[in-house]
Amino acid sequence: MKILDKNNNRILIQSEGDFDIRKILTCGQIFRFREVAGAYIVNSLDKVATILQREDQYAILTKDVDYFYSFFALDKSYAEIPTKLAEFKLPPEVIEYGRGIRHLRQDLFEMIISFVISANNNIKRIQMIIENLCTRTGTKCNGYFAFPTLEQFKNTSRDVFLSIGAGYRGEYLYRLSQTLTQDFIDSLPGLDTPECRKKLLGLMGVGPKVADCILLFGLGREVSFPVDTWIEQVYYDIYKGDKKTRAGISKYFADYFGEYSGMAQQYLFYYERENKKLLVK
C-alpha cells in the first residue's frame, strides 16, 4: 500500500493488494458503514469519511484526514500478512478470499458499546440497533447522527435503552451506563492484555467473546482470538478439532497463531460467514 497524496480533505492511496475497502468494512469489525452508489460511507464517533474506488486506487474523502489516516492504519503495511498466514497453514482459499483485509483502529468506547450489542445477535440487526442508539442519543450531524459521547450515553434514560430494538441487551446497556466511567476506559490501554481482559470482563454485558473483540478492535491486541458461532464452525469443520469449550477453542488457536491470532481469526471468520451466506442465498 502506498500513500499517493494527503491534503486537508483527501487521502489518495494505491492499494497494491494491501487494502480492500469492501472486505475491510464487511469482515465484521465495524458496523457503522453503508454503500451508496458504489461508494462507501464510514462513520466513527462523530466523524465521517467517503471512500471512492477506481481500479487499484482509493480516495478517502473527509474533513478529518488525520483521524482516518490512523483509523485505517495507513502507517502500517499488511503486505506480509497473507505470507505469514500461509506459513501458519491457513487454507489457500481462505487467504485469497481475505487478502486486503486490515484491522481498523476504532474508538475504544464505541467498541465496548457496539460489541455488548453484538452478543447473540446478527450483523444486520446490530447495525440497526447501533443506528437507533445514535439517532436517539447522539449529536445530529450533517446527514447522520454521531455515536453518543460517554456523557450522552450516561445521561440516557432506561426506557430509551429499552426502545432501540436491542432486546434484552437494552437492560445491559442501561446498567453499563450507570457504572462505566472515563477513568475506567482511560486505564485500559496501559494494561497488559490479561489484566485488561480481566477488567473488561467486569463490565455488564461483557463476556469472554465480547472482551476479546474489544481487545482486538478497540485496543489493537492482535493476540486475542474471539470465538463465536462462526469460528466454532471453523474449528470443527476446517480444523476437525475434538470437542472443546469456546474458551478452549480460543486458547487452542491463540497458542498456535500468537501475534497473528487477530488476523487469522478475521480471515477465518470472514471466509466462513461469507460462504455460508452464499449457500443460504
Add this chain to the structure above:
DNA sequence: GCCCAGGGATGCG
C-alpha cells in the same frame, strides 16, 4: 412454528 445470530447473566453443583 423452529432455528439462528460475532453470547452473557445468573444460579447451581
Add this chain to the structure above:
DNA sequence: CGCATCCATGGG
C-alpha cells in the same frame, strides 16, 4: 471451575 437455563428480536 463447568454446566443449564433463560433471555428479546427479526430473518430464513
